[in-house]
Amino acid sequence: MLERLLAELDRGQTLSVKKLAMQLETTPAMVEAMLEHLERLGQVETVEFCQETCAECPLGSNCAMEKRQRLWQLRLNR
Amino acid sequence: MSDGHAVNVALLKEEQKIQRDLPLIALAGQPNMGKSTLFNLLTGLNQHVGNWPGKTIERREGIFRDNGYSLRLIDLPGTYSLTANSPEELIAREFILREQPDLVIAVVSAANLERSLYLVAELISLPTPLVVALNMMDVAELEGYRIDVEVLQAALGVPVVPLVATRAQGVRELLRIVEQVLNKERVLMPRLPEIRADHQQALREIQNLIHGYVPSPYPLEWAALKLLEGDAELTRLLQESLPPERWETVHKILRAHDDALMAVASGRYEWINRIMRAAVARPPMGQISLTERIDRFAAHPILGLIILALVLGAVFWVTFTLGSPLQEWLELQVVERFAVFAAASLANAPAWLQSLVVDGIIGGVGSVITFLPILAIFFAAFGLLEDIGYMARAAYVMDNFMHLMGLHGKSFLPLFLGFGCNVPAVMGTRVIDSWSARLVTILIAPFVPCTARMAVVAFLAGAFFGKYATLVSWGLALLALTMLVVSGVLLNALLFRGKRSAFIMEMPLYHIPNxxxxxxxxxxxxxxxxxxxxxxxxxxxxxxxxxxxxxxGGLESSFLARFGKLVEPVGRWMGFDWRLTVALLTSFLAKENAIATLGVVFGSGEEGGLSQVLVATYSPAVALAFLTATMLFIPCAATLAVIKQEAGSWRWALVNVALMLALSVSGSSLVYWLARGFGW
Structure with a gap:
């Protein structure tokens, strides 16, 4: 299942957790669990959006990304 | 005194010996599953906190006593697996394998079983008896999950006890089951995860090769599996204990099965998936299914784009239906009257002061202030879309669309911010790792119509196009986004040839806005x-x-007019006179300045307000060309400064200016001549 998830990610597309869950015939929670597992293995990484960028941003206090959802990205040099 | 002390020491030693002889129970679990809550509940004040030998990780040990029945409990560090990825994982597995507790209680969350069961998949493969404490049953029920404990128990082959540790519910039953297992009154038949057939053969070969060399107390099967998983600690130990030629053979097998790490973990997730399907029923109706139903359309690659375009159109419609009348009211009843009042109040003041206040300040700032209702509606509309969870879908379908055009997956994030303001959009490109992809995104970010740009468009479109204002504004916004994609594709072809990386988003549930x-x-x-x-x-x-x-000597001979007339020849291609050309150029400092300049040049105290004066002065063809030029014009000074800062040189800032200027001039010229062709 983890291998099938990696194969889906290798296509280089943008996917939602839900879409991945449908493709793998499982639940979004399962996909998230596997993504977290892959993250621990260094295969994918969480995308950190606002760090020092937001500290410098004049709109940081009411930024659209403040309530952002979680995002992962496949590591290219894995 | 010394006799008393000796007695105390003897009693303490006796007590320690009694404690050592008590059944030893290890509490294992992932972080935040309620393991420590259960430990505290069972041990109360009878606990000792220290550190694991040689580590700074907290070790908690305690005694459970009830009606003469006692247990010794160890709270193991929270771990996701038993692979030696972290000191916590090493401590937990070394404790279970070396200290050999009489039983392990795996504390899992009923509301998060998919995550929790991975550790169970590892624990169940060890020789130590296992009981699963299914904690947080209350949370799972609240979320609508129905867990069939009997089925879960049968699927795992070990006892499962539902629990709400925070309310001490199910703890008696847990202790009863623990006692039964310790007394061997319950037979455990663990159902283990399987690995792929090709790796099973390799596993058997490794087992044969390492048999007799596995350091105590590691079980043979477990050690072979961990070798196949690439566990660094086990690899080191077996490399030391195996004769070199035998290790070389093992190493060859491991090299030939270097994908086994994924295959073993994959087998465990297949096992979890099967168990989940059998034992857990998800909520059939309600919020989750509603979100799914909406997403069938909103997150669809094609329908989603159409819905996004319609949503954008609806935002403009609301803006014109509610905002434009308010804007007109402010213009006529507040700004114009205030200008008349100021002119009357300053009737005896010097003419320059009257002109400064009426034409300069009220004409400029007053015209821009009339944007307020339009901007407030834009802010509210986008705030609402963000709050209900739609913006994540908008970003998702846009991103899919951009991928089709060859753009980078992460680019949508900063572009998404551009609807508010282009400055954070450019700064937000720092999230992109690849320099070329980041550069492309920096260069196209100013094409996203920011609220200031849209407010200028809304002001003029409302004045010139009346009931068609929504359609015109909507078309202009789509034009800007189309130019963004076209520019992105072209720049990508020139600058970005790297491999695209997959990008996975978590979609929030739709919910009622706050x-x-x-x-x-x-x-x-x-x-x-x-x-x-x-x-x-x-x-x-x-x-x-x-x-x-x-x-x-009058406006026509002013410095402003002289400068305007100097650049007017270019403006003429787009149908602009010197006033519109200057208004467009002044929008470089801030987009709203286009209206402020027109307000100063035409005066806001004129009857009917600035918008009526403009309608009387210019044809719809000129207005449409001006709106197109405004939508595609070079970024404001603040955005340009940030482009220079983020791109590292003025060269790229100038590339952006050249690109947008070329598109703005050519696009609005085309629009002007086409509109004239239609007789506008």
């Missing part, structure tokens, strides 16, 4: 706009006014 959150957002952003009007736009309006009255 009025207070949206109101706060509208208030903060409106306040920021008012501050801008009172500083940058005020200062610029005064400067434009000075240029429009000096050196004296």
């Amino acid at each position: 009025g207070r959150t949206i109101a706060l957002l509208v208030w903060q952003r409106t306040l920021a706009f008012v501050k801008k009007a009172g500083t940058v736009i005020l200062g610029f309006s005064v400067l434009v006014w000075i240029l429009s009255v000096l050196p004296g």
Whole structure:
């Protein structure tokens, strides 16, 4: 299942957790669990959006990304 | 005294010996599953906190006593697996394998079983008896999950006890089951995860090769599996204990099965998936299914784009239906009357002062202030879309669309911010790792129509196109986004040839918007706009006014007119006179300045307000060309400064200016001549 998830990610597309869950015939929670597992293995990484960028941003206090959802990205040099 | 002390020491030693002889229970679990809550509940004050030998990780040990029945409990560090990826994982597995507790209680969350069961998949493969404490049953019920404990138990082959540790519910039953297992009154038949057939053969070969060399107390099967998984600690130990030629054979097998790490973990997830399907029923109706139903359309690659375009159109429709009448009212009843009042009040003042206040300040800042209802509606509309969870879908379908065009997956994030303001959009490109992809995103970010740009469009479209204003604004916004994609594709072809990486988003559930959150957002952003009007736009309006009255002799001979006439030939391609050309150029400092300049040049005290004066002066073809030029014009000074900062040189800032200027001039010229062709 983890291998099938990696194969889906290798296509280089943008996917939602839900879409991945449908493709793998499982639940979004399962996909998230596997993504977290892959993250621990260094295969994918969480995308950190606002760090020092937001500290410098004049709109940081009411930024659209403040309530952002979680995002992962496949590591290219894995 | 010394006799008493000796007695105490003897008693303490006796007590320690009794404690050592008690059944030893290890509590294992992932972080935040309620393991420590259960430990505290069982041990109360009978616990000792220290550190694991040689580590700074907390070790908690305690005694459970009830009616003469006692247990010794160890709270193991929270771990996700038993692979030696972290000190916590090493401690937990070394304790279970070396200390050999009589039983392990795996504390899992009923509300998060998919995550929790991975550790169970590892624990169940060890020889130590296992009981699963299914904690947080209350949370799972609240979320609508129905867990068939009997089925779960049968699927795992070990006892499962439902629990709400925070309310001490199910703890008696857990202790009863623990006692049964310890007394061997319950037979455990663990059902283990399987690995792929090709790796099973390799596993058997490794087992044969390492048999007799596995350091105590590691079980043979477990050690072979961990070798196949690439466990660094086990690899080191077996490399030391195996004769070199035997290790070389093992190493060859491992090299030939270097994908086994994924295959073993994959087998465990297949096992979890099967168990979940058998034992857990998800909520069939309600919020989750509603979100799924909406997403069938909203997150669809094609329908989603159509819905996004319709949503954008709806935002413009609301803006014109509610905002334009308010804007007109402000223009006629507040700004114009205030200009008349100011002119009357300053009737005896010097003519330049009257002109400065009426034409410069009220004409410039007053015209921009009339944007307020339009901007407030934009802020509220986008705040609402963010709050209900739609913006994540908008970003998702846009991103899919951009991928089709060859753009990078991460680019949508900063572009998404551009609807508010292009400055954070450019700064937000720092999230992109690849330099070329980041550069492309920096260069196309200013194409996203920011609220200031859209407010200028809304002001003029409302005045010129009446009931078609929604359609015109919507078309202009789509034009800007199309130009963004086209520019992105072209720049990508030139600059970005790297491999695209997959990108996975978590879609939030749709939910009822929070009025207070949206109101706060509208208030903060409106306040920021008012501050801008009172500083940058005020200062610029005064400067434009000075240029429009000096050196004296009327507007047509002013410095502003002289400068305007100098650049007018280019403006003529787009149907602009010198006034519109200057208004467009002044929008470089801040987009709203286009209206402020027109306000100063035409005067807001005119009857009917600025919008009516403009309608009487220019044809719809000119207006449409001006709107196109505004939508595609070079970024404001603040955005340009940030482009220079983020791209590292003025070269790229100038590339962006050249690109947008070329598209703006050519696009609006085309629009002007086409519109004239239609007789507008």
